[in-house]
Amino acid sequence: MKIIMLIVMLISSIYATEMKKVLFYTTDSNINNFKSLKISFDRYLQQFGLYEFQPFSDKSTFERYLTSDNLIVILSSWHYQQISKTYNLQAKLVGKKQNSITNRIILVGQKNMPLKGVVTSAYDKEYARKTLDKLADNADLRVLVVPKEIDALMSVGFGMSNFALVSQDSLTLLKEINPMLADNLTIYKKSDPVYRMLLAYSGAENKKLIELFLNMGKDKESKDILNMIGIDGMQELTPVDLRRLGGVK
Amino acid sequence: MRLLVLLHLLLFVASAQSILLMNSSDNVEKYNQAATAFKENFHQPIKMINISDMNTKEIKKYLYDEYPDIIYTIGSKSYQYANRYLPEKTIFFSSIVNWKRLPLSKNQYGISNEVYSGMQLTLIKSIFPKISSIGVIYSKYTKNIVDSLKMNAQKLGIKIVAQEVNKESVKKKDFQPLLKETQALILISDPVLLSEQEVVKDIFKESAKLNKAIFAYHQLFINYGALLTISVDNPTIGRQMATTITDYLQKQKISKVQYPIGTKVIFNKRVADKLGISYNENISFLANEIVE
Numbered sequence A: 001m002k003i004i005m006l007i008v009m010l011i012s013s014i015y016a017t018e019m020k021k022v023l024f025y026t027t028d029s030n031i032n033n034f035k036s037l038k039i040s041f042d043r044y045l046q047q048f049g050l051y052e053f054q055p056f057s058d059k060s061t062f063e064r065y066l067t068s069d070n071l072i073v074i075l076s077s078w079h080y081q082q083i084s085k086t087y088n089l090q091a092k093l094v095g096k097k098q099n100s101i102t103n104r105i106i107l108v109g110q111k112n113m114p115l116k117g118v119v120t121s122a123y124d125k126e127y128a129r130k131t132l133d134k135l136a137d138n139a140d141l142r143v144l145v146v147p148k149e150i151d152a153l154m155s156v157g158f159g160m161s162n163f164a165l166v167s168q169d170s171l172t173l174l175k176e177i178n179p180m181l182a183d184n185l186t187i188y189k190k191s192d193p194v195y196r197m198l199l200a201y202s203g204a205e206n207k208k209l210i211e212l213f214l215n216m217g218k219d220k221e222s223k224d225i226l227n228m229i230g231i232d233g234m235q236e237l238t239p240v241d242l243r244r245l246g247g248v249k
Numbered sequence B: 001m002r003l004l005v006l007l008h009l010l011l012f013v014a015s016a017q018s019i020l021l022m023n024s025s026d027n028v029e030k031y032n033q034a035a036t037a038f039k040e041n042f043h044q045p046i047k048m049i050n051i052s053d054m055n056t057k058e059i060k061k062y063l064y065d066e067y068p069d070i071i072y073t074i075g076s077k078s079y080q081y082a083n084r085y086l087p088e089k090t091i092f093f094s095s096i097v098n099w100k101r102l103p104l105s106k107n108q109y110g111i112s113n114e115v116y117s118g119m120q121l122t123l124i125k126s127i128f129p130k131i132s133s134i135g136v137i138y139s140k141y142t143k144n145i146v147d148s149l150k151m152n153a154q155k156l157g158i159k160i161v162a163q164e165v166n167k168e169s170v171k172k173k174d175f176q177p178l179l180k181e182t183q184a185l186i187l188i189s190d191p192v193l194l195s196e197q198e199v200v201k202d203i204f205k206e207s208a209k210l211n212k213a214i215f216a217y218h219q220l221f222i223n224y225g226a227l228l229t230i231s232v233d234n235p236t237i238g239r240q241m242a243t244t245i246t247d248y249l250q251k252q253k254i255s256k257v258q259y260p261i262g263t264k265v266i267f268n269k270r271v272a273d274k275l276g277i278s279y280n281e282n283i284s285f286l287a288n289e290i291v292e
Helices: A002-018 A034-045 A059-067 A077-083 A125-135 A149-157 A168-177 A179-183 A207-215 A220-227 A239-244 B002-015 B029-041 B056-066 B076-085 B117-127 B140-155 B176-181 B197-209 B234-249 B269-275
Strands: A020-024 A051-055 A072-075 A090-096 A105-110 A116-121 A140-145 A163-167 A185-190 A198-201 A233-236 B019-023 B047-050 B070-074 B090-094 B108-111 B133-138 B159-164 B184-186 B213-216 B228-232 B263-268 B289-291
Touching: A020 A034, A020 A059, A034 A051, A034 A220, A034 B289, A059 A077, A077 A090, A077 A198, A090 A207, A105 A125, A105 A149, A105 A168, A116 A125, A116 A149, A125 A140, A125 A163, A140 B234, A149 A163, A149 A168, A149 A179, A149 A185, A149 B117, A163 A168, A168 A179, A168 A185, A179 A185, A198 A207, A207 A233, A220 A233, B019 B029, B019 B076, B029 B070, B029 B234, B056 B076, B070 B076, B070 B234, B076 B090, B090 B234, B108 B234, B117 B140, B117 B228, B117 B263, B133 B140, B133 B176, B140 B159, B159 B176, B176 B197, B197 B213, B213 B269, B228 B234, B263 B269, B269 B289
Parallel strands: A020 A051, A020 A072, A116 A140, A116 A163, B019 B047, B019 B070, B070 B090, B090 B108, B133 B159, B133 B184, B184 B213, B213 B228, B263 B289
Antiparallel strands: A072 A198, A090 A198, A090 A233, A105 A163, A105 A185, B228 B263
């Protein structure tokens, strides 16, 4: 019995040391379908090795995990710029959607409204606040975080909030799926292009895993999984992109 | 100068309103989610009380001892106590099913526990663009919901076919014609219909036989075979209330009863595939959770 126990412990310790985690947290949108996300990513990644996807709902918990070495993380470009130096992160890949690696953040509302009141957004609250301060400094706008960008857009469309802070992608999508609701809305402010979410690493570069993510989106299965986090593929960042994101280490 | 600052501070303290968060039961997850989100987003000192283990006498004494200016009540039990003992104070409420039965006075405000039918139908139409007719079973208690559904459905090109029931007629379970006439059924929180659990189970069985989808208002119905559930997002209610009370304190105009802004959408892909129903490929933009 003791021998069996020892073998089990030995196997599990080997397994534990080899299991590579991909940590995920984004300020870009309030993703809360963690169960589906974890199941889908795990199922996909485990075809290629001992990989595990670990999504986080809370920024500070996610950051606590960044202190270990040899990590692979997926995070928003804004968050990366805030913390890359502290945790020695190096960006490698950037998400893309319809062949674009950037997106814009827009402030939308019903037509002819004064710039004040409640702004609904699915972004992380701190990110939404800072973005609003950049886009509409001095305006009396208060952030209310909602679960999805569609909630933010519907709340403005039905007059439950004054404005929505969303990605331009979402408004484009709303125009396709519900033009009547989108027609009532107008863009008040628009940000400069921002990079979509990044894949970064700390310590030694895990080429196999990075290659795996680089290939995601090339078939329907992996594209559907990436869609869950708002992208449809990934590509390598160029030196120009890296400089814009804060320089190559 | 120091005296002036001190005087200002004293005046501020004297004018600051005391706020009490009153939770009907900390054993109910949806109440706790709203309470936690409220605390995280309301930036003023508050007192909190959970009344689940308190008797009437204890609650009364607590309310009179504290005598708060503003009370945020979560769940109907705490609203009733606040309304009974402190009707002269400003009361906010949330997480109460069918708030229309509450005796709201002019110093009482709230957030409804029902998703606005316009939002509900917009989500349904966005996920299932081919949907054009939906059936609904209702009683005299939920006629207002059906009226609102009809009004909003018209704008989206959806026809609502409604069948009224009462305590007697609901037991006859004669919903086949309604199911045959429409593409799907929307299950609303109707007290007459829901009091008959067997009838609800039969509706799910019958609709599965006829290859018809059911849209429900609570995630519990996913286990029964609902294609989609749309419910309120409880943390958003807490955040929305924090914004509302802040606006009230800043003397801004607030609505008497607001609709909840956040939704929780669960899409049952298993049922969609089984029924052969096509859905929008951008489902992850529209749903919080996909059941595979």
